Amino acid sequence: MSHELNIATVAEEGGAPKDQKFTLKWIVISIAAGVLIWLIPTPADLGVRGHAFLALLATVVLLWTSEAIPIGVTSILVGCGLIIFNIQSSKAAWEPYANRSVVFVFFIIMLGVMLGQTTIPNRLMSYILKIGGRNVKRLSFTLCMGATFLAAWTHDATITIILLYAMMPMFLKMGLTADKSNSFTKHFMFMIPLGSACGGGATFLGSGRSPASAELLFQITGYNIGFMEYMLYQFVPSMALGLATWLAVWIIYPPKIKELPLELAVEKMPPMEKKEKQLAWILAGTFVLWFLTDITKIHVSAIGGLFIVVCMVFNVVDWKRCLAEYPWNPIMVFGAGFSLGVAMLDTGAGKWLATQIFPIFTGAPWPVVAAGASALSAVITSFMANAAATALLVPVMVPMADLAGTPVAPIAMAVPLATTFVLLVIGCPPTLIAYGFGYFSQWEAFKVLLFRSILGILLLCLCMSLWYPLVKMPGNIDNMKTPAKLTMSGYELIQTK
Secondary structure (H helix, E strand, O other): OOOOOOHHHHHHHOOOOOOHHHHHHHHHHHHHHHHHHHHOOOOOOOOHHHHHHHHHHHHHHHHHHHOOOOHHHHHHHHHHHHHHOOOOOHHHHHHHHHOHHHHHHHHHHHHHHHHOOOOHHHHHHHHHHHHHOOEHHHHHHHHHHHHHHHHOOOOHHHHHHHHHHHHHHHHHHOOOOHHHOOHHHHHHHHHHHHHHHHHOOOOOOOOOHHHHHHHHHHHHHOOOOOHHHHHHHHHHHHHHHHHHHHHHHHHHOOOOOOEOOHHHOOOOOOOOOHHHHHHHHHHHHHHHHHHOHHHHOOOHHHHHHHHHHHHHHOOOOOHHHHHHHOOHHHHHHHHHHHHHHHHHHHHOHHHHHHHHHHHHHOOOOHHHHHHHHHHHHHHHHOOOOHHHHHHHHHHHHHHHHHHOOOOHHHHHHHHHHHOOOOOOHHHOHHHHHHHHOOOOOHHHHHHHHHHHHHHHHHHHHHHHHHHHHHOOOEOOOOOOOOOEEEOOOOEEEOOOO
């Protein structure tokens, strides 16, 4: 079997055609939902633009989840709708489609397309099978926790694309293309990106949302959390989220195959060709540059673009094939999701949602408040980048927690962890990249994502309630200006002489 993978063809095979009756039914339902929300009297503290945004959002979400029309087409509708209904200016509506994070995801997916033209995915799969073995449960657990750990030290989207391409040779050797997807393929296509997403909140290197949360807490309270202190608080909860993810995916989509057939054992690979060696070295150098971005201050998107340029200069892959095989739907959806996130911030709709929900938890123990903050984070981050959701939620939740007498540090630290609990595939690059392979539908994803969010929030809050006091995370009073020690339910003032 050829080692070459064509993600564009695989994704196309996975899209089942919708009949006209189904399409028209869901278009009518989606529009009706938006109109009904618009007809509700506008709350005084929301504003007309925010009200119109929520109405448009309802229509778009239903179209995306029903897949009545191609998700890329719905993504174009997002920008059009924001302009037509005077929610955003044309500049504000379309610019997010070319945001640096969207561009970075474009480069990451292109990286995967390039890998598909080499034997590198087969070699990775051979190595993974040596570690995980033929037992499917052991292999699944190893991949999930490995993805969570690795994503803490680089970008979760990078780990996702590399591991997914490593799995493709196994799928194709078993005859499991996108149009023949089953519980086995769905299990791994969910588990790898969701496990990777968990690791993003473990360190400052894992994602933009991690340093953003620490910086915002400093600006609001004056308490500065450094690299090592942040990792001390967040690494263990992040690994707990990786465990919750593995349990959730195993429960919803347990593989019917218990042990891989002997035929899947990858035979001894021939020596790498010159161009494959060049690609491997260029990729290694790219990882080093990504790892050093905190020092160099060069954005990861520039490094990702440089990787492609260098590959083309040395002619290590076929550029025309890369363009032909590139799956455009995912990048269009991510651009639209980013545009919705910006609109949610600009119109005040996100802040309005937070202020409606958060006061419900006033007076409750901080782990319960953290659960509420996590649930709200899951909803908000489903429509915007994780870092943007963190930037929106921390400034809202920290003052509210302080007013309610709740320790603010654990609430602020819960947000970057909880923004992995996306409810839609558009919520983060890893899930969107996996969706682009065509092995599962958005409805199948929603079932996994919803159950994972519930299980993950419960396990996260339990872990934080035990771990944060154990590692002596500070509590707070008056926005942490008075020293206090965090407890499982609140804080105790530190007596000073």
